[in-house]
Amino acid sequence: MSKVAIVTGSAGGLGLGIAERLVRDGFKVVLHDINEENLNQTVTTLQNQGMDVFGVVGDVSNQADQESLVEKAVEKYGHLDVLINNAGIDAVTPILEITEQELNRVFQINVNGVVFGTQAAAKQFIKQGTKGKVINACSIAGHESFEMLGSYSASKHAVKSFTHSAAKELAQHQITVNAYCPGIAKTKMWDHIDAEMVRHSHGKLQPGEAFEQYSAGIALGRYQLPEDVGNLVSFLASSDSDYITGQAILTDGGLVYR
Ligand SMILES: NC(=O)C1=CN([C@@H]2O[C@H](COP(=O)(O)OP(=O)(O)OC[C@H]3O[C@@H](n4cnc5c(N)ncnc54)[C@H](O)[C@@H]3O)[C@@H](O)[C@H]2O)C=CC1
Numbered sequence: 001m002s003k004v005a006i007v008t009g010s011a012g013g014l015g016l017g018i019a020e021r022l023v024r025d026g027f028k029v030v031l032h033d034i035n036e037e038n039l040n041q042t043v044t045t046l047q048n049q050g051m052d053v054f055g056v057v058g059d060v061s062n063q064a065d066q067e068s069l070v071e072k073a074v075e076k077y078g079h080l081d082v083l084i085n086n087a088g089i090d091a092v093t094p095i096l097e098i099t100e101q102e103l104n105r106v107f108q109i110n111v112n113g114v115v116f117g118t119q120a121a122a123k124q125f126i127k128q129g130t131k132g133k134v135i136n137a138c139s140i141a142g143h144e145s146f147e148m149l150g151s152y153s154a155s156k157h158a159v160k161s162f163t164h165s166a167a168k169e170l171a172q173h174q175i176t177v178n179a180y181c182p183g184i185a186k187t188k189m190w191d192h193i194d195a196e197m198v199r200h201s202h203g204k205l206q207p208g209e210a211f212e213q214y215s216a217g218i219a220l221g222r223y224q225l226p227e228d229v230g231n232l233v234s235f236l237a238s239s240d241s242d243y244i245t246g247q248a249i250l251t252d253g254g255l256v257y258r
C-alpha cells in the first residue's frame, strides 16, 4: 500500500521540491496552498507528468482549514502517514519598526500553522492506530537569529521549540516530530527578502546583493536548491528515520554550525 503525505505551501518553492521528491519515493501526495491559481497550475503540471497527486486550497493559520485538509487527504487516499508543515512567510523589518500586525501574521502562519497541522495529523494517526511522522519547516533562522529578520527568526525558534515539545508528547503514540532547517534557497521567499533588504538599505544595496552576501558565506560554494531540501525530507519521511525524533536538522551547505 502506498504511503500518503501532505505538503503544505507546495504550489511552488521548497514545498514543490519536497512534493516531487516524495512522489518519486512512492508516496501519494496531497499538495496544499493558500494560492489557488498557483496550486491548480502546479497540480495539473504534476498530474500531466503521471504523478498521483491532488490539491487542497487552505490557510495553515486557520485551525478548521487544517482539520479539513487532513479529512480531504484521508477521503481521497484512505489514510495518512506523513505531514510536512512547510508553508511559511518572511518579514524583513528593523526591530524598531516591527508592527503588531506583522508579528501576528508571521506567528499565525509560521507557528500557529505548524501547531494546527501537527494537531490535525496526530489526531488522524492516533485514530488510525498507526505510526506517523510530522516534519516541520524550520530554518537556519531557527538556530541563529538574523538582523532585519527579527519576527521571522523568533517564529522559527518557536517552530524548533514546538518540535521538541510535540516529539516528547507524541512519542507514546509512535509519532515522530522533526524539522528541516534550510539555509539560503532562491525561491520567491528570498526574492522578497532581497527586495526588502534593498528597500531598507537606503541605496547601500542593489537588487540581488543581499542574496549574494548571504550566499557568499556558504562553505560548499552554492546556494540551496529545492532538491537539497527534498533529500533531507525524503529521509525524515522514510522508515530510515524511525528512531529519530525531536530534531531540527540543518541543511545549509555549511553556513550555521550547531
Ligand atoms: N527559501 C529559503 O531560503 C528558506 C525557506 N525556509 C522555509 O521553508 C518554507 C518554504 O519556503 P519557500 O519555498 O522558500 O517559500 P515560498 O514563499 O517560495 O513558498 C511558500 C508557499 O507557501 C504558501 N503559503 C503562504 N502562506 C500560506 C498559508 N497561510 N497557508 C498555506 N500556504 C501558504 C505560498 O503561497 C507559497 O506557495 C518556509 O516555511 C520557509 O520559512 C527556511 C529556510 C530558508
Ligand SMILES: CC(=O)C(C)=O
Pocket: 090, 139, 140, 141, 146, 182, 183, 184, 185, 189, 190
Ligand atoms: C529564509 C530564511 O529562512 C533565511 C534565514 O534565509
